Amino acid sequence: MLSLRKSYNTGIVYYGYSGDLLSIIHPTLRRSMPKESLEKWPVNNCAEFSACNKALLKGTCLNALDVYTVKTYYVWDTV
Numbered sequence: 001m002l003s004l005r006k007s008y009n010t011g012i013v014y015y016g017y018s019g020d021l022l023s024i025i026h027p028t029l030r031r032s033m034p035k036e037s038l039e040k041w042p043v044n045n046c047a048e049f050s051a052c053n054k055a056l057l058k059g060t061c062l063n064a065l066d067v068y069t070v071k072t073y074y075v076w077d078t079v
Contacts, residue, residue: 003047003069005055014058016050026056 001018022044037043
């Protein structure tokens, strides 16, 4: 998965990818994240989480973000 958060105040885009296990998590996200994931993987593994964390670490307010997420596929060149 690929997720992006776009600040509608500045137009800056923050990207996140599934599998981005983050070592530094913004305190706002840390306080609001569940203690246990509802999935097989950790909460901070999600693309949306990663993109939001990057935006918060750069000083963007959560209320100023739009989010877009798409499922991505890898296509391997067989030639």
